[in-house]
Amino acid sequence: MDTPLDRLTEQFRRLPGIGIKTARKLAYYMVQQPQEQVDAFISAVRSAKETMCFCSVCFNLASQDPCPICSDETRDRSTICVVETPQDVMAIERSGDYRGLYHVLHGALSPLDGVGVDDLRIKELLQRLSDTDVKEIIIATDPDVEGEATALYLARLLKTAGIKVTRIARGLPMGGDIEYADEATLAGAVANRQEM
Structure with missing residues (x-):
């Protein structure tokens, strides 16, 4: 029925x-x-x-374009934190310790699920880097198999461009989602990131 x-x-x-x-x-x-x-x-x-729309700069979900984070002139423009989803941006913002910019990939590499390099916003990230004076990329993908594969791919790709590449520190459980981590764990993870 x-x-x-x-x-x-x-x-x-x-x-x-x-x-x-x-x-x-x-x-x-x-x-x-x-x-x-x-x-x-x-x-x-x-x-x-x-x-709601996607920011044309960082691809975060926002009610304006560019988003409030990209529009904020007080943010550190020499650092970009690369995340998988808009929810990850909100989680890191709640920690209150990161004042740089973001880039949202909208997923992670997952060949088994048919998600490849061209399905993510990697080309747009590379374009941003050619137009700015970014000195550091912080990779904050989820600490699972797909997130780690994406982090390693990006690290190899970006190191050839001569940019410092760091990965948020462990402290988030393997297989977990950044979106669900508490503020203290995220703050520590961002503060203790390591170069890849």
Whole structure:
């Protein structure tokens, strides 16, 4: 039977990390809320979808282009922290210790999943480096197999350009995501990064 509640449950189930039980719980919750709260939820989703864009400089998700980080003249423009996702930018920003710029790859190298060099924003990173006076690239990819492969690839590529390449220090668990690390762990990892 395909009811409106089943269709709503299926839409929630499509979200990352949401299983069928949680999707069903969310669907029931939403249909039991007052109409004003449901309308506010729908409006927030629609507004975010319509107004958010990718920064043309760093490819972070933002509501303006260039993003507030790239537009901030007080940030250290000699350092770029390379991350996998916009969520990683937010996680590092929460630590409060990094004041440089970012570059979001939108993924990591994963040949088994069909993600290669051309699927990431690596060409755009190289273009940025040719147009700026960057002295250091901090590689802050996830400490998993794909993140490590991406870090090694970038380190080899960037060392030929004569730029100092560092990797955030260990301290994040292998197989973990930067997005879910606490601020203290991230602050220590960025402060204790090591040259690759």
